[in-house]
């Protein structure tokens with residue numbers, strides 16, 4: 001099995017670490033205290049729940065639980081192990097994804113079954129810091145531990161299992177002597193008990209004979225008493241019947257006396273009922289009378305309403321007829337007003353437009369009056385033109401003076417630069433005097449021109465100012481002219497429009513006057529017209545129809561009053577109260593009648609029963625006489641039976657006492673027999689104990705002399721030795737063979753020595769070899785033991801193997817580790833020594849950051 005991956009949560013210094021072992025030689029490197037060994041601890045804990053300290057100490061400080069997960073793999077299976085602190089119940093192992101075990105012990109057992117032995121692995125392929133060679137010294141202990149020989153030795157120690165078993169068997173053998181004595185005693189006890197039982201059985205049988213005789217006598221007597229008892233029962237029954245009959249007869253006679261007058265009461269009640277039923281017949285007439293009276297009241301109410309309506313209608317009709325002419329005038333005036341309405345609206349709108357225009361005209365005239373006056377336009381224009389002429393003239397003069405000045409400046413320049421003695425101005429000869437004179441003259445002329453130009457420019461500026469003022473005045477005058485013209489145009493236009501509107505208003509004036517007259521009249525008669533409309537629906541036809549309805553109602557009222565009169569006559573003096581009273585009495589009388597009739601029925605039944613009872617009394621008295629029962633004879637027989645029963649009870653008691661004694665004797669006998677059997681069985685077992693004791697003594701001798709241990713060790717030694725030589729042959733060493741020599745002592749306490757044979761045939765003790773050779777053989781020995789006991793090897797873990805080694809031995813060790821790859825496919829080396837990286841093909845760097853370890857994986861270059 002190779003280790004694939006390890007995951008730690010809150011384990012020692014690791015908070016959350018996941019590390020893979022991808023290489024064949026995996027080197028875990030880091031400074032002291034970085035958390036390297038904790039990874040190895042993690043592997044060991046995952047496999048066997050085993051680690052350096054107590055479990056609680058493995059939990060990271062400040063945390064409460066830890067979790068370690070390990071993934072292993074070989075060609076056939078992949079294994080996942082999980083261990084949890086503190087709840088070992090959560091441990092689990094999965095093989096090829098299937099849950100195979102839960103809880104700590106089950107998981108450890110499963111791991112062992114996978115070939116990873118809990119004892120062998122830590123003692124061999126887990127090599128602790130600087131611990132490689134210690135295998136030479138501890139080989140005996142390792143072998144003893146692995147082969148559980150220590151346990152075998154414990155068996156033979158005083159207080160061990162074998163001596164204590166021998167002691168136990170010895171005690172039992174000694175105890176058997178007492179059993180023999182007990183057996184004789186118990187056998188004589190048994191015989192005495194058996195004799196006692198026979199005597200008791202004889203006595204019980206004689207008691208039983210006597211009891212059976214008395215039982216026979218008792219049977220006869222009981223039969224006689226039973227016969228007499230039956231007669232007594234019959235006598236009591238008949239006598240009771242006679243008494244019952246007599247008492248029932250007396251009760252019936254008294255009850256019949258109470259019912260003597262029933263027939264008379266029935267006929268009186270029936271007569272009263274007939275009378276009251278006749279009275280109830282008047283209830284119908286009374287109901288009709290009530291209905292008619294109610295109808296009459298309703299009719300009277302309706303007539304009253306109709307009369308009121310008639311009066312109202314009469315007054316409405318009168319009012320309507322008086323207002324009719326006014327209403328007609330109102331309608332006509334309404335039509336006129338409608339017709340004049342259009343020209344009235346037109347008149348109003350034109351008048352308002354006329355007023356608006358008049359206001360606008362007034363406003364425009366006021367605006368015109370407010371426009372300021374100005375100079376004549378032509379005058380300003382003329383003055384402007386003359387100023388512009390003056391400016392032009394001045395500009396021309398300034399420009400001609402500037403040209404002149406330019407010419408003079410040119411001449412001055414040419415005079416200054418002229419060479420060859422020729423005057424550039426006059427083409428004559430040029431000497432210094434001539435040049436000077438000309439220069440002075442020209443300079444003077446230039447100054448004069450500049451003076452003139454200065455003055456001319458001042459005049460020009462003043463003329464330009466004047467021109468600007470004139471232009472502004474002209475522009476303002478033109479603007480005012482425009483405004484005046486616009487305003488006058490508006491005044492003319494408004495005057496024309498007002499004239500036209502005044503004409504139109506005049507045309508509509510007559511219609512407007514008619515409109516005002518019509519409107520005034522309408523207002524005057526409007527209230528009467530409204531009044532007319534409230535009564536407009538009243539008509540003489542409706543009035544007539546109401547009068548007819550009232551006449552018909554009067555007729556109906558008359559008829560109802562007649563009916564009421566007739567009904568009252570039929571009713572006579574009878575009142576509603578009388579009828580109600582009779583109805584109430586009638587129902588109670590009917591109840592009384594039905595009660596009386598049921599009493600009459602009862603009277604008839606009682607008379608019949610009385611006759612039957614007289615017959616019954618006669619029959620019972622006859623039967624009593626023929627029974628011939630004597631109570632004294634029965635009492636005598638009962639006394640005789642009592643005496644007999646007392647005798648029988650004494651006999652039964654004696655018998656029970658004897659039987660109780662018999663049962664107790666039988667139980668005693670049973671117990672004695674059982675004890676006898678047990679003693680006999682124990683005596684039989686003693687021979688077995690004797691044989692077992694003999695065998696155990698032989699075993700103690702064999703183990704005590706270390707014979708079995710020697711056998712086991714020597715067998716194992718041969719196999720380890722062969723494996724060791726195979727392994728070491730793969731290292732670069734020059735030995736022919738290595739031998740393991742075990743000093744045979746009783747309990748294998750002697751040392752184990754190794755010696756090597758050189759090619760020259762010499763034998764050397766291991767102590768004589770070089771350091772490098774010793775390390776190689778120690779590693780080989782570890783792997784050989786592991787291979788012998790576990791078969792194929794999966795991995796080897798070395799924690800700080802180079803510690804305390806000089807550089808020479810370090811190099812040799814690294815070489816041996818590399819060569820070990822031929823024997824074990826995966827090696828994990830924990831180190832802080834950078835030199836070890838030389839043999840690594842996968843590196844796991846561990847560092848401590850704060851309180852936690854961090855892991856980084858690298859593939860070396």
Ligand SMILES: Nc1ncnc2c1ncn2[C@@H]1O[C@H](COP(=O)(O)OP(=O)(O)OP(=O)(O)O)[C@@H](O)[C@H]1O
Nearest residue numbers: 012013032033034035036037038057058059060061
């Ligand atoms: N329960 C714990 N919680 C947190 N840290 C712990 C716990 N137990 C031990 N440690 C710390 O873990 C650190 C790592 O220990 P570990 O033995 O793994 O280091 P290492 O890298 O192997 O060092 P060295 O090379 O010195 O052996 C130590 O500093 C130790 O103090």
